[in-house]
Amino acid sequence: MALDLQMPVLVVDDYKTMIRIIRNLLKQLGFEDIDDAADGTEALEKMKQRRYGLVISDWNMEPMTGYELLKQVRADGSLSKTPFIMVTAESKTENVIAAKKAGVNNYIVKPFNAQTLKGKIEAVFSD
Amino acid sequence: MSGMTKENVSRVIEFLVENKKRGGDVSLTDVMQLAEVMSGSMHDFLSTVQPAVTEELRSIAREITRMKEEISQLRAKDMTGSKIPEAGRELDAIVEATEEATNTIMEAAEEIMCADTSDPLAYQDLVSAKMIGIFEACTFQDITGQRISKVVKTLNYIDERVSSFIEQLRIPEGFELDLPETEAERRERELILHGPQHAGEGVSQTDVDDLLKDAQADIDKLFD
Numbered sequence: 018m019a020l021d022l023q024m025p026v027l028v029v030d031d032y033k034t035m036i037r038i039i040r041n042l043l044k045q046l047g048f049e050d051i052d053d054a055a056d057g058t059e060a061l062e063k064m065k066q067r068r069y070g071l072v073i074s075d076w077n078m079e080p081m082t083g084y085e086l087l088k089q090v091r092a093d094g095s096l097s098k099t100p101f102i103m104v105t106a107e108s109k110t111e112n113v114i115a116a117k118k119a120g121v122n123n124y125i126v127k128p129f130n131a132q133t134l135k136g137k138i139e140a141v142f143s144d
Numbered sequence: 145m146s147g148m149t150k151e152n153v154s155r156v157i158e159f160l161v162e163n164k165k166r167g168g169d170v171s172l173t174d175v176m177q178l179a180e181v182m183s184g185s186m187h188d189f190l191s192t193v194q195p196a197v198t199e200e201l202r203s204i205a206r207e208i209t210r211m212k213e214e215i216s217q218l219r220a221k222d223m224t225g226s227k228i229p230e231a232g233r234e235l236d237a238i239v240e241a242t243e244e245a246t247n248t249i250m251e252a253a254e255e256i257m258c259a260d261t262s263d264p265l266a267y268q269d270l271v272s273a274k275m276i277g278i279f280e281a282c283t284f285q286d287i288t289g290q291r292i293s294k295v296v297k298t299l300n301y302i303d304e305r306v307s308s309f310i311e312q313l314r315i316p317e318g319f320e321l322d323l324p325e326t327e328a329e330r331r332e333r334e335l336i337l338h339g340p341q342h343a344g345e346g347v348s349q350t351d352v353d354d355l356l357k358d359a360q361a362d363i364d365k366l367f368d
Contacts, residue, residue, distance in 0.1 A: 126348065
């Protein structure tokens, strides 16, 4: 799958400032079509209405966490192939392994920098 | 019954033998007589036990008085009515101040990013003005630092009083009961919600990258 800067990207985080930071970093990387959601439930609703080329999601949100969102996306036939990057402060080994088992494409630990975000997005689309 | 004398025991035996000879019929008078014999036989015993019981009761009363003093020194009302709500207000103010500062800094950065660079002098003026704005916004750190110190002071105050109270209770090691898991705890466990880790405690981005490379091997190890 090739990296297409025109593809719509969905940023999921319950912290508005983090959405704003990721949005600005994505713009710097050349992405133009960026949408956001405040938790997994809202993200899932948006994903059922629009086909996103990439989802960048936080883990710890209410009512639906990013981990639950990932599992639901992978279980849904029409959404299961969507590239999914977890960006989270959850930095225990069991979190990384659980995310991998659930089918995450990459995992970024907060705090992170623009170079890490760029590198992980490129890695997802070069696999 | 160590305080019961031979004489008392004999009186009870005599009464029971006499009663048996009468065919076992028991009248109210018999019961009263037995009660009299029994109370007489218990009198000596109680007269030796009573001082010990009284001393024990006095000791319990002293302990209750001491615990009442400890409870009053706990100043629970001061904690729930003043100290804890005040600490909550300080934390809210910290969140508000950091959010305001972050927004100011981000707005400045966004304006610089979107600024027209065709006029170098105008661009330089804009960048200088926004940089000053960023420096000003960073002054939040001093105020939030002071607020955090107040919250830490409150936590220490609570810690001291509760620790002293627990010490006075003389709770033995391992006495704590296992509490049933709350709904919030169940959610945290099932959804693996640990929150941010302290420096050196969680895995680094490099560790994550290595884990993802060898994730399957690590998963397999868990089942070895």
